Amino acid sequence: MKIKSKFKKVFNLKMSFSLVWESAKKWTLLSTFLIVLQGLVPLVSLVVIKVIIDTITESVQSAAPMDSFQRIVILISLLGCTSLLNMFIQSMIHLTQEHQSLLVTDHVLDLLHSKSIEVDLEYYENPDYFDTLHRTQEEAIYRPTRMVHGLVRIIRSGISLAAMAGLVVALHWALIFVLLFAMLPGLFVRLKASQKIYAWQEKRTASQRKAQYYHWVMTSDDYAKEIRIFGLGPLFIRQYRKIRVKLRKEKMNLLQHRISQDFLTKIWSIFIVTALYALLANYTLQAQLTLGTFIMFYQVIQRSQHFFGDILNGLAALYDDALFTSYLFDFLKIGPRIKTQKNSLFFPVPIRSGFKFYNVSFRYPSAEKMALKQINLHIKPGQVVAFVGDNGSGKTTLVKLLCRLYDPVEGSITVDDIKLTHIEISELRRQFGVLFQDFARYHNTARENIWFGNSDGVERESKKIIDAANLTGAHHTIESLPDGYDTLLGKWFESGEELSIGEWQKIAFARCFLKDAPVVVLDEPTSALDAETEYKIFHQVQKMKAEKTIILISHRFSTVRMADIIYVLDSGKIIEQGSHRQLLKLNGKYCRLFKMQAEAYNAT
Known part of the structure; x- marks a missing residue:
């Protein structure tokens, strides 16, 4: 069952590709083409370097060494052009991948927002939902793009390695397996470390959210007054630090263990590769290889090791990303339980x-x-x-x-x-037009705060917005603001104006009335609300009675007594x-x- 679960997580690669392809088709194709092209450049460079060194060696040993100078200059110019081409491709890859990443991130956030709106209200009262949402926001949003980039880099390194492999096999076919033998232990270490980090992340999500909560409490204006009045700042700082210190120690222990094991695998790899260099030097001293061939094979082995490492590290990173991307797909699988039955009817x-x-x-x-x-x-x-x-x-x-x-x-x-x-x-x-007790305070303009009550049915500049504000007494408050209805409310953004809780409630009332629901x-x-505003608003409610059904929830019996039942x-x-x-x-x-x-x- 455990193996099946891991396979499903790795299978997220296909879903991630679908996500990236859906978000940025053209940029994905262009990025892939450039990376594949970049994978062929090292082979050209190595061949040119070999020819340059062999030409110089032959020229030095000849009677007229300067006769080959023009050819050497052309070869060096070709090497320079190859380097320039590689730099240009690298710049274009950076540009395309950055554009692709922005498109994919926006698309994933759109999915996240749509799912957050779609799910039932009950999820917002469930801590497991918030754990899943936190893991998705913290880890999963950028992973699909990284998986695609990682796989494309693996393909690029594979193309470069395949090109190098032809040269390595020309020396001896067994060298391919020797290089693989040198690099495989590092892959196993990375895969094991990824599993441990993933398990730790899943286990400690609630603690991370608790720390995030304390951070929000200490930096939010909702709690600023009470923190100062009750002197809660030092207490919350201690609570926050306690959680963060524990998380930091655990994560550092995992990292130290991984680094120590990774270091041992690198020692093993260096030992194998050094032995290969000694073997090449021996062949050169016995005149079985030219100096140019020795340098070429030296760089082939060095670059092959690098490409092998890129591929194996890429596979490990791919596995790591696939594990964490499962958070996103787990979140997107959440579906509403409150659904409309088939053959739905219209509201009467x-x-x-x-x-x-x-x-x-x-x-x-x-x-x-x-x-x-x-x-x-x-x-x-x-x-x-x-x-x-x-x-x-x-x-x-x-x-x-x-x-x-x-x-x-x-x-x-x-x-x-x-x-x-x-x-x-x-x-x-x-x-339904609903004014809940814990009504929302949108940090948008005063006009938008009311308009949100019927954004599909009323124009943003409609006079109905002002009429709704007049019904609740909010109009006078809004007109006294610096930019009237275009004044930004709240203090989250620059030039925002804060209102009293009573003034916010008048605007919430206007938002409810603007909907004009039955x-x-x-x-x-x-x-x-103050007594005068309360009286005026309920005078308006009484006038609505003939056209609408009014449902009141209140502890004020001066309000309740007007009810029919x-x-x-x-x-x-x-x-x-x-x-x-x-x-x-x-x-x-x-x-x-x-x-x-x-x-x-x-x-x-």
């Missing part, structure tokens, strides 16, 4: 009977406890529906199921008696339901929570 417009939950239960993939248990409810079109309850009671989870960010583990959800699983996912999600979901929508959740179950007046008469949990909040207001 307008909604007539509404949404219904039938015995819906749900548990998060990494959790043991049920988040929702046997939920039955009906959300009618044009209603304002509110969910209230303690933290963790399942309020936001209901909304996630409604938007099909998750699917129930039991039961079903329908809209106009059509199961949500029968409606195309993107079509379904287009019907169902609006507001999850703790006024948690950061209120569902009270406790530990994933609906324990009460009704209008504000009905629930007060019931004198249950809702009544108790309402009175507690009212008393707090009265006390002030």
